[in-house]
Structure formats: C-alpha cells, structure tokens
Amino acid sequence: MAPIAGRLTRNDVRRGLPSRVGVGIRYLSEIGPTPPPLHPSEEGILGPRAVAGRQALFALGRAAGRDALRELGFEHVGIGRGEGGQPLWPSGVVGAISHSSEIAVALVGLRNDYVGLGVDVEDPARDQIARAARLVCRPAEMAWVHAEADTRRLTMLFSAKETIFKALYPIERVWFGFEDAELTWFPQRGAFKARVLKSVGDGYPVGFELDVNCTVGSGWVLSTAFVPAGGVPWRT
Numbered sequence: 001m002a003p004i005a006g007r008l009t010r011n012d013v014r015r016g017l018p019s020r021v022g023v024g025i026r027y028l029s030e031i032g033p034t035p036p037p038l039h040p041s042e043e044g045i046l047g048p049r050a051v052a053g054r055q056a057l058f059a060l061g062r063a064a065g066r067d068a069l070r071e072l073g074f075e076h077v078g079i080g081r082g083e084g085g086q087p088l089w090p091s092g093v094v095g096a097i098s099h100s101s102e103i104a105v106a107l108v109g110l111r112n113d114y115v116g117l118g119v120d121v122e123d124p125a126r127d128q129i130a131r132a133a134r135l136v137c138r139p140a141e142m143a144w145v146h147a148e149a150d151t152r153r154l155t156m157l158f159s160a161k162e163t164i165f166k167a168l169y170p171i172e173r174v175w176f177g178f179e180d181a182e183l184t185w186f187p188q189r190g191a192f193k194a195r196v197l198k199s200v201g202d203g204y205p206v207g208f209e210l211d212v213n214c215t216v217g218s219g220w221v222l223s224t225a226f227v228p229a230g231g232v233p234w235r236t
C-alpha cells in the first residue's frame with residue numbers, strides 16, 4: 001500500500017466514522033518554545049516529576065482535545081484523567097487522545113451516537129515495534145504481517161489494537177491485552193475487522209466485532225475505532 005503524501009488532516013481522521021465527530025490535530029513543530037496552555041483543572045494532573053517532553057505532549061494532546069470539543073460546541077473545558085489514564089470528557093461526550101513523537105490527535109463524539117471512540121497515531125519509523133511483533137500479534141496476524149517485508153503492517157496492527165483499547169477501556173474499565181483481539185485486514189475498506197476475544201462488560205460478550213479504520217501516511221499511521229450507540233454484532 002502506498003502511503004498518502006502530506007500531513008495528517010481532519011478528513012483522514014473522520015474517514016470511516018459513521019456519525020458526527022470532533023477532531024483536533026496539533027503538531028509539536030508548530031508550538032514554539034512553550035507548550036499550549038493547560039486548562040486550570042488540568043494543571044496538577046501530571047505531577048512535578050514529568051519530564052519536559054512528556055509535559056509538552058500532554059499539553060499538545062489536551063489542546064487537540066479542546067479543538068475537537070469545540071467542533072461539537074464545547075468551549076474552554078478541562079479534560080481530566082481517570083485512574084486508568086483515560087481522558088475524562090464533559091458529560092455526554094466520548095473520545096480519545098493520542099500522540100506520536102510529532103503529532104497529537106484527539107477524537108470526540110456524542111454519547112447519543114457512540115458508546116466509545118478510539119484514536120491512535122504512530123510514527124512508522126519506530127524500530128522497537130519490529131521487535132515487539134510476537135507480543136502484539138496472534139498467529140494469523142503474524143502471517144499477515146510477515147507477508148510484507150517492511151514493518152508497516154506491524155505498525156498498522158499495533159496502532160489498531162491500541163485504538164481498540166482506547167475505545168473500549170472507558171466503557172467498563174476492563175483491561176485487555178494484545179492477544180485479546182484478532183484483526184483481519186480489508187484493503188478495499190482501508191479497515192480491520194476486529195474480533196474481541198474477551199468480554200469487556202454487559203453487551204460486549206466474547207466474540208463481539210468492531211471496525212477499525214487504518215490510514216498510512218508518509219511519516220504517520222493513524223487508526224480510529226468506534227463502538228456505535230446501537231450495539232455491536234458478535235459471533236460465538
């Protein structure tokens with residue numbers, strides 16, 4: 001698959017999502033010497049020991065989150081953090097935040113449309129991903145990954161699984177690992193079908209399915225996952 005040229009756009013993030021969403025994208029290279037300001041309620045979240053790079057990416061992610069919320073009509077809101085690390089959105093909103101070494105992306109939607117939304121952006125050059133293949137892949141996925149010589153497929157799979165986690169964890173706060181979802185790639189749709197092999201709460205029995213959109217750019221790999229408000233299909 002040839003990567004899309006150019007920077008990540010809102011349309012890349014919106015692709016494949018069935019209902020309205022808000023999207024925020026911020027580039028580290030655009031922020032200058034100081035990170036974007038936090039909302040007063042966010043100031044104590046990281047604690048004094050966070051290194052400067054983490055503080056910058058955290059602030060960039062929160063700024064992207066506020067950009068995304070603005071698209072849904074929410075102004076000047078703080079985005080808290082739950083005990084599991086998940087972002088806490090205003091009432092009636094679901095969403096997720098991700099940052100690579102260079103980009104922060106946030107995706108939000110209304111609870112009337114989505115039970116969960118996930119987003120993940122990865123830097124495809126991260127070489128540690130290659131070493132982690134056996135930790136990330138189930139056997140069938142490993143065969144798909146190794147059918148191509150470079151590590152792009154592994155980055156796609158890794159990103160898609162992190163996206164699924166971010167969409168599902170906030171629903172019932174059930175933790176699940178890379179082995180708990182099996183993904184199949186559908187190139188015509190630019191999406192994985194994910195079969196989740198662990199129940200993550202009522203209405204989400206073992207075998208439920210999700211669509212995970214995945215887009216490969218030059219310098220970024222983006223995934224989005226959604227849990228529609230109407231419920232999910234499942235196979236035993």
Ligand SMILES: CC(C)(COP(=O)(O)OP(=O)(O)OC[C@H]1O[C@@H](n2cnc3c(N)ncnc32)[C@H](O)[C@@H]1OP(=O)(O)O)[C@@H](O)C(=O)NCCC(=O)NCCS
Binds near residue numbers: 086162167
């Ligand atoms: C939590 C996790 C998904 C974060 O992904 P990452 O690639 O390390 O980092 P990203 O930059 O993409 O995302 C970080 C953001 O994820 C969000 N996040 C952290 N924990 C979260 C959780 N439990 N649920 C939802 N979102 C979470 C936060 O917004 C965080 O940014 P912030 O701390 O600045 O607010 C990852 O560290 C992890 O624990 N993965 C293992 C679980 C997993 O992926 N299972 C696969 C199931 S198929």
